[in-house]
Amino acid sequence: MYPFFSIIIPVYNCEKTIEETLESVLNQTISDYEIIIINDFSSDNTMEIVEKYKDKLNEIKVISNFKNLGVAESRNIGFKAAIGKYVALLDGDDVWTNDKLEKQRAVISKNNCDICCTAYNFIDSNSLMIKKTYNVPENLDYNMLLKENYIGCSTVVIKKELLHGNSMNSKFQHEDYAFWLRLARHGAKIIGINEPLVYYRILADSRSFNKFKSAKGRFKIYLDQEKFGVIKSLYYFFHYAANGIMKKFL
The missing domain is CATH 1.10.12 (Lyase 2-enoyl-coa Hydratase; Chain  A, domain 2)
Structure with a gap:
């Protein structure tokens, strides 16, 4: 039987954060998911930590890249491997609240949306709260996204059928934003949950910094x-x- 969610987690040298990320998946209030970890040629102890979770987490799969391909290509590999009805994205340094997937599944069931995202909070390298909550509108469309990227990557779940023939483009620094725009331009129905269900980690060496x-x-x-x-x-x-x-x- 196919799971409702396929959780795609690209990892590259995430030894300091991956355990907290995986614990947030393990603690979800629903368990109807598979986990696909894309190891993007990590050279630290990330995969040793991941191995410890194989017995704890539902249907965990590990795909190892033959070289460092970057986060866009790693997610694309995960898209192809996913068998769930919806694909949930989670970066290896971000954290979900325990009820994140349950609340998104309820919204999906009610609205039959193509994409569901949520508000999120910010944490630092020590998992301490920083900044204010980033809020999202309930309904999002292409014109709104052109002016503001409301969709945090680790908050989003996407209907799997939308990914057939669609992929992230690694030539863009903001490959996720370019992807949301393309899907929205083609009519994807996007619903936002204005409740912070994700902790987005800000690091000094991150691209967004x-x-x-x-x-x-x-x-x-x-x-x-x-x-x-x-x-x-x-x-x-x-x-x-x-x-x-x-x-x-x-």
């Missing part, structure tokens, strides 16, 4: 994927920048 590089990556998506001209790209980039400033100071 470099604001200049992050901004440049966002602009590239408008130009190269969405095929907007410079003026239209600047219009949406202005909204992105303004939202970033408000999130920091309000």
Whole structure:
């Protein structure tokens, strides 16, 4: 019998955080899931820790990349291996609340949505709370996402059938944001749960920590994927920048 969720966890040198991440899966209030861990050529003790969980976690699969492919390609590998009705994404340094999947399954059953995301909190390298909760609207569409990326990657579950012929593009720094835009542009129904069900970890060496590089990556998506001209790209980039400033100071 196929599980309802396939949980895809790409890992690369996550020895300091992967145990807390896996514990948050183990403690879910529902168990109708499989776990697919994509080892992206880790060189630390990440996989030794993962091995300890094989007897604890439901239907855990490990796929090891022959070289470091990056998070986008690792998730794509997980997409192909998944057999669940919905795919849940979780990064190897983020943490779920215990009822995350249960609440998303209830929303999916009620709305038959293609994508469900949630609000989230931020934690530091020591798992201490930082910043304010990032809230999400109940209903999301393409035009809203152009101005703001409301979808946190570790909050999202996606209907598996949407992934047939769709994959993340590693040429974009924000491969997840580019992916959400493409799915939304083609009519995906997206529902948000405005309750923080994920702890998103901010690390000094993370891609999102470099604001200049992050901004440049966002602009590239408008130009190269969405095929907007410079003026239209600047219009949406202005909204992105303004939202970033408000999130920091309000």
